[in-house]
Amino acid sequence: MNGNKTFSRWLGLIVLSIFNFQFSIATAQELLNYPLDTIDGEEVYRYEVERSIGLYRIGVNFHVPQADIIRLNPQLRERGLHFGETLYIPTGRPVVIAEQPAETTPQPVADPIETKADSLPKQAEEPQLAMDSTHLPSDSVALAADSTLLPADSPAHDSLHSKGNVVELALLLPFESKQTKQSPTAERMIEFYQGALLALHDIQNDSILYRLRVYDTERSERRINTLCDSTELDSVQGVLGVVYPIQIERMASWCETHQVPLLLPFSDDIDLRSRPHLLQFNATDTQEADSLCAWIIARDSMTHCVTIDVKDADLSPTIRTLRKQMKKQGIRTTGLALKNLIADSAFYALDQDKENLIIMHSDRYQHVRIILPHLSKLQDMGYRIRIVSQYSWQKENIDLPQVYTSMFTSEADREAYETLWEQAYVTHHTADAPRFDLLGYDLMRTLVAWLQGQQETAGLQSDIRWEQIENGGYQNANVKVIEK
Numbered sequence: 186m187n188g189n190k191t192f193s194r195w196l197g198l199i200v201l202s203i204f205n206f207q208f209s210i211a212t213a214q215e216l217l218n219y220p221l222d223t224i225d226g227e228e229v230y231r232y233e234v235e236r237s238i239g240l241y242r243i244g245v246n247f248h249v250p251q252a253d254i255i256r257l258n259p260q261l262r263e264r265g266l267h268f269g270e271t272l273y274i275p276t277g278r279p280v281v282i283a284e285q286p287a288e289t290t291p292q293p294v295a296d297p298i299e300t301k302a303d304s305l306p307k308q309a310e311e312p313q314l315a316m317d318s319t320h321l322p323s324d325s326v327a328l329a330a331d332s333t334l335l336p337a338d339s340p341a342h343d344s345l346h347s348k349g350n351v352v353e354l355a356l357l358l359p360f361e362s363k364q365t366k367q368s369p370t371a372e373r374m375i376e377f378y379q380g381a382l383l384a385l386h387d388i389q390n391d392s393i394l395y396r397l398r399v400y401d402t403e404r405s406e407r408r409i410n411t412l413c414d415s416t417e418l419d420s421v422q423g424v425l426g427v428v429y430p431i432q433i434e435r436m437a438s439w440c441e442t443h444q445v446p447l448l449l450p451f452s453d454d455i456d457l458r459s460r461p462h463l464l465q466f467n468a469t470d471t472q473e474a475d476s477l478c479a480w481i482i483a484r485d486s487m488t489h490c491v492t493i494d495v496k497d498a499d500l501s502p503t504i505r506t507l508r509k510q511m512k513k514q515g516i517r518t519t520g521l522a523l524k525n526l527i528a529d530s531a532f533y534a535l536d537q538d539k540e541n542l543i544i545m546h547s548d549r550y551q552h553v554r555i556i557l558p559h560l561s562k563l564q565d566m567g568y569r570i571r572i573v574s575q576y577s578w579q580k581e582n583i584d585l586p587q588v589y590t591s592m593f594t595s596e597a598d599r600e601a602y603e604t605l606w607e608q609a610y611v612t613h614h615t616a617d618a619p620r621f622d623l624l625g626y627d628l629m630r631t632l633v634a635w636l637q638g639q640q641e642t643a644g645l646q647s648d649i650r651w652e653q654i655e656n657g658g659y660q661n662a663n664v665k666v667i668e669k
Contacts, residue, residue: 229273357426360401373621380625413439457658473590474510480666489536490518495546503548540569594665
C-alpha cells in the first residue's frame, strides 16, 4: 500500500516537472516574440500591459525583479500600472553592436507605408502613412500645391523663403505600424495624424505649399537617434511630436542645434529654460493649480475650501501641488479627516452658509469614488458641496457639482470640420472628447501659425496662448476653470 502511494507521489512529481518544463519553454518562446529595443546600451523588450495583470506577475512572467522594471519605467512610481501602456522589460542579454563600414549612408527611421500622393489616406486597419510626401490636390480633399511659400506681405516670408519654395514640416509619433497587434496608443496617434492632415488642408491658399514628413518613432530611443544622426530633417522648418521622455531630450537637442521649433503635444514636465525653440502644449500641475486658486480667490466670500486629510505620502503630485499653491496664495482650508467623513461625522469641517469646495486626497477616480456617496449624503442634508474634479473623470457618473481645470475649452463650431472628416475618411467620428484628431488639427495649425509669427491661435478644441518661460521655451498658458 505504501509502495503504491510512493509510486503515485513520484508519478505526480514527474508529470508536474514535465508540465513546468513545457510551460517554461512556452514562456521563453513567448518572450522571444516581443519587440526588442535598446535603452542606454541595454537590450529591452517592449511589452504592452494586459488587462488584470500586476507588476508582480509581469516580473514573474519575464523572470526579472520588479525593481528592474521600475528602473526602466520610472513613471510607475508616480501613477502605477495602466492597462494598454508600453513598458520596457530588461532581457538580461548584452547588446550586440554590428560593425559598420567606415562610411555609411544613414537609413530612414521607418519604412514608409505607401500612400497615394494625390489624396488623403483612408482610415484602414493599418495606418496609412507617408514618411516623406508632398500632398497634392484631389477632387475631394487636398492640400495646397504648385504655389509659393507664403504671401509676400507675410512677416515670415523672407526668413522662410530662404529655405526653398516649400514649407517642410515633420510629424514624429508612435504609430507602431509594424506591430502585429494595434495598441490603443497607436489608434490615437493615427487619429492625431489624420487631424493634422485636415489642418494642412484647411489652412491652404493659393500661395502656400506644404510638405509633410511623417515618421513612425514607436517608443524607440534608437529610432530618434538614427533620425537625428541622418540628414532626413535638414530642410525641415518645424517639428510636431515626439511623445516619450527618452525621445524628447535628443530631439530637443537637435532642434536647438538647427534652430527649429519643436511643438510637444503630450509632455508637461520638460525643462523649458534656455530652450527658446521648445513649445509645450500641456499645462503643468502648477499652472492648473494657479488657475484654480485664482477662481477660488475671486469667489472668496462664497467658497469654503475643505481638504481631505491623509498622510502626505499618499498624496498625488497634482493634489500636493494644488495644496502648496493654495498655501502660497493665502487660501485658507479646513482639514477633514478621511475617517470622519466615512463615519458621517464631517460637520465640524463644513460651512452651512458657503459652498464647500472639496479637495480630495488623490486625483485618481478609483481612489476617491468611495468618498462620493458620503459627500452626496452631506448634500442631501442641505450642505452645498462641490468637488475638485479631473478632466479625465468626465465619463464617470458623478451626481455632484464639479469644478476642474482644462486646456480643452474652445467652443468653436465644428460642423465644417466634421463634414471634412467624413469626406476624407469615409467614416463618422464617434469618440468622446478630448479627441486626438482635433488635437492634431489644432496643434498643426498652431505650428504653422508660430512659423508665421503668431503667438495665439483659436482652435476647434483648444485655444492656445504661448507664454515664454525665463527667456527659454514657451508654455501654453490658456488654462481655464470649468464649472460643471
